[in-house]
Amino acid sequence: MVDDGSLIFAVNSWVSGRRCTVMGAFDPFGKPVAPTKPQQDLLAKYFPTTERPIVLDTKAKSDIGFRTNGANPNVGVYVGNKTIIFDVHARLGDDSKRYLEGGATVTTDFDGKVTGQAYTLTAKDGNASLGGGYERKGTQTIESVNATWDKWSLAGKRSRDGANKDRQLDLSFRASERVTIKASWRPDVKPPSTPPRMTSYSFDKPPVVPNYSQYMVTFEIRLP
Template identity: 70%
Template sequence: MGLAPLTRPTGQTPQTDLNSYRLIPLSSCPILGSGAESGLPSGVVFSGRSFEAASDNALSCCGRYNLRNSLHQGVAAIGDDGHLIFAVNSWVSGQRCTVMGAFDPMGKPVAPTKPQQDLLGKYFQSPERPIVLDSKAKSDIGFKTNGLNPNVGVYVGNKTIIFDVKARSSDGKTEGSATITTDFNGKVQDQLYELSTKGNNSSLSGSYERKGTQTAESLKASWDKWSLEGKHSRDGTSRNRELNLSYRATDKITIKASWRPDVKPPSAPPRITDYSIFSATNPNPPPAPPNYSNYMITLEIKLP
């Protein structure tokens, strides 16, 4: 159910800054689940009403509850524009876990911004790696660990589940990530793996991606002013290979040599469907002709 924006005097515009958020008084009650009876785990439910939010009621806004040697705390706030942000902090066996999230005025879960996360984190001691409501696309929503290394995220869409992992070395020079998309039956649909490392004057990176029957691999190495990049993609029986060697003479001038052995011109020349001429009355230039060259040398000059 969506949360209706709070009423305001006529002519007053909604405020979206952090100062517009008002804390909601929260009450708490336990869930004493039993595996044999209800099958539900024990826990705590925090509840409150948005119209009770008031800036002079801050001391009673953070709910807390002790359950079986564990401490659970909750905080929620609503802004003048109807956006709701919340956080739950649990302390179990000396380990802290914090979950943060937000809802738009229509009740749709959305990812909280970094300033909103910082605002929620002021109300109780939280770990350096909170679990945050996040989204990778408009059609999915999930949670990710935020802060320290590694970062892990799980997202659920209309028909898919996305698993996302990112990690880096302690010195920050090597990074890797993996994204796997499955359907609700666990069948893998898409995969993406990336790995990169860098030194003082060199770098090396590679990636592998698979979407259905399409696959793509890339490898790039650079040293000083030189860089070498190889690409390979395949879709069924067709494939495309490309090799590029670049030399950066200056910050504004780059020379690149390319080899594309799988590029072939069509058996029949393409038909011309646009006979318009670029002019003041026709500002759209004609499309560039397709390039079917197997070997190319390109000079790139960046103008100031």
């Protein structure tokens, strides 16, 4: 039992001649939750752990499961109200400036039917990186690609849902640590044939004006 009323636990066992460590936690109301990193470090002081402990984890508020922790690949299985989520993430290369990593997430219902899937792949070499992703949920698909080199970055995204599609391409230049200039192209954005009617005339909360521009240049300034 820890100071905030949560209950944390760890179990050591031997499976096929290898040590296996499982960590988990319960919140003050008795709900199983993922143990925080400080809680995992606290358990590791009292339990001899393996290089890849299995940790109670969540991917969303409505699911709970276990994932391996430590050396890659990391694998997780989560169970929700109506879904089962299988998640795997692997990384090739120990150098933080040069590596190749990828991940895959597949969601199924309790009958084994795939309801969603997502895949990512990223390669990094010094100041340059290249990555892409694919996600499908129901009839909607999202494809993305991004590349960076020094202060420049390029990001493209295309989403489709039946006959509807939405594409966007962004080119950014980081002029300084706080200033970024971004040019965007959105070829599928079109204004409606009938202008939207004003439904609110409040000065305290003025209505948001929709942006139907296909070309934009944005200056982003981060305040200290």
